[in-house]
Amino acid sequence: MDDIDRALLAALQADATQAYAALGKAVGLSAGSAHERVRKLREREVIRHTTIDVDPAAVDRGVLSFVMLQSNAWMGDPPTRDALAAIPEIQEAHIIAGSASLLVKIRTSTPEQLQAVLRRVFDVDGVTGTQTIIVLETFFERPLNVTDPDPAR
């Protein structure tokens, strides 16, 4: 994992459809060598998937919200994860420190649909309350930064 690998990751984050010849040119390698490095990055699972970024509004998921869940028990076990994963509108779920215990990211078509999802969330074992944060506008959502050095090391 050197600077070339990081440059390859950044280039692929920006556009994963480009040819290895172009990729190699961008980092100063031949197409074959670029290919070999990318293959290894996939093998090591530094690159986990190749995927597409879909416009939420175009598929009727224009309403974004974050919901913090209070609970009366430890929620870090598989049954809770599976119950949340079964709700398709939930895009992310995290266990958090602090007064709440879970944070989920939800995308729905309308606020009414959000209400329907919250009803399902309340049915998850252990959930005793919710606090909803409605997003009015998204400034940006971008790939994880891979190039910036870490000043601490």
Next chain:
Amino acid sequence: MDDIDRALLAALQADATQAYAALGKAVGLSAGSAHERVRKLREREVIRHTTIDVDPAAVDRGVLSFVMLQSNAWMGDPPTRDALAAIPEIQEAHIIAGSASLLVKIRTSTPEQLQAVLRRVFDVDGVTGTQTIIVLETFFERPLNVTDPDPAR
């Protein structure tokens, strides 16, 4: 945007490297027709990018947190967006309704680095306070659901 388009989106979300022949087979079309549909989805920008999913821990961004920012003025303007976008550790930034006014998603190598980022956030014009949510464990982060019908319509 019919069921076939949605199936194509779902298949590409799962694996954007697969050949059009396989893609067509998955949705019941020839390779050429699948290609044509995907081309149009890109043209319409339903598909915004093709990108890779990088393991945060592998690039030293293993610490995830969400931070809510209080402010003493309206923060929905470009200067605020640009100031936040200039901080590479910030992966998402949203304007939210409620007592805070912004929510940002931050990935750092360590809690100490998070502290350094928060210092930079405080220097953004208008920011009067922060509330930090540390993520202990991520249950899942997955692509936007594109297949489930919306029961409301």
Next chain:
DNA sequence: AGCATCTCCGAATGTAGTATGGTTATTAGG
């Protein structure tokens, strides 16, 4: 210094992306 390992390149082979033309299905209008 010597050996092993790794990374690179350039050329080959095979596979997949892309463009084309003709056919069928779908829709709109008379």
Next chain:
DNA sequence: CCTAATAACCATACTACATTCGGAGATGCT
């Protein structure tokens, strides 16, 4: 209901790229 126009689909051909290979150079370890 019938016709015309449009759009979607398929099969084929062509081009470009991914992938593999052998060999050369660099790097690091003993």
